[in-house]
Amino acid sequence: MAEYWYIAEGFEEKVQSFLTNNGESEVDMMFTVPEKDFNTAGKGSSEVKNLLKRLGVESGVLRRIAVASYEAEINVAAHSQGGVMHSAVFDDLIHVRFEDEGPGIGDIEQAMVPGFSTADDLVRELGFGAGLGLPNIKKNSDAMHIVSEKGSSTLVEFIIFFA
Amino acid sequence: MTKLSEYIAKIDGKNHTPAIDPETIEISGAYVSDMLSDVMGSAKPGQAWITIMRHLNVIAVASMTGIPVIIFSKGNIPDAAVCDKALEEGICLISSNHDTFTLTGILYNTLGL
Numbered sequence: 220m221a222e223y224w225y226i227a228e229g230f231e232e233k234v235q236s237f238l239t240n241n242g243e244s245e246v247d248m249m250f251t252v253p254e255k256d257f258n259t260a261g262k263g264s265s266e267v268k269n270l271l272k273r274l275g276v277e278s279g280v281l282r283r284i285a286v287a288s289y290e291a292e293i294n295v296a297a298h299s300q301g302g303v304m305h306s307a308v309f310d311d312l313i314h315v316r317f318e319d320e321g322p323g324i325g326d327i328e329q330a331m332v333p334g335f336s337t338a339d340d341l342v343r344e345l346g347f348g349a350g351l352g353l354p355n356i357k358k359n360s361d362a363m364h365i366v367s368e369k370g371s372s373t374l375v376e377f378i379i380f381f382a
Numbered sequence: 383m384t385k386l387s388e389y390i391a392k393i394d395g396k397n398h399t400p401a402i403d404p405e406t407i408e409i410s411g412a413y414v415s416d417m418l419s420d421v422m423g424s425a426k427p428g429q430a431w432i433t434i435m436r437h438l439n440v441i442a443v444a445s446m447t448g449i450p451v452i453i454f455s456k457g458n459i460p461d462a463a464v465c466d467k468a469l470e471e472g473i474c475l476i477s478s479n480h481d482t483f484t485l486t487g488i489l490y491n492t493l494g495l
Contacts (some may be wrong), residue, residue: 264446289443293418351422
């Protein structure tokens, strides 16, 4: 299994404390993301965004969560055989996890390089496939974690603090 | 800043979301791209988005990015499902026969940049 970790500067302790405390989330939401269904992909992100808006999350933070989450949902639809999005809202942060059914990422470091893409023609015709999905998730997250292996499933998760 | 209504008059634009009044939208600039992740990565909230892309995901991208208005160039007209979704998200959809370069130039001048 290959693994990739990114933690934004200054967030090391907060992320570590979240990962070790294992606290109870306030709201949990689960969405399925079918393969190559670009109308369903995005529904989860949209609902999460609406919920957080109602909870009063600041608009700049809300936008980062929406973009990271939508990119990840599109990734699952575009590159996997389908998967699930699971979002857990805590007092001070959101933790969103995407788990798919494969076929896995061969080289995660390469997938993180802006402009690198393995998207097919259908995905490119829609205007996705610029090779900016994972870099956009990283850019908008306080922490990002990928676990994958070729021929296996992929986990992409990110954490964004509300303040 | 310029009123969207003023810009629409200059580009001979058509509003496909008439329930949204362009008098109420102020634009400070635009992002010009047909790659959706590029828009999500670099467009700023409050900017107009000028593009030829007119499928449903464009509305989601605008919504996630905080874009209040999409200008479709070269006579690209969004279909009814796209217009409905845009209305739901409060995003104004405008089409014009001008190409992207011309639309961008007119906005640049209108903003006095």
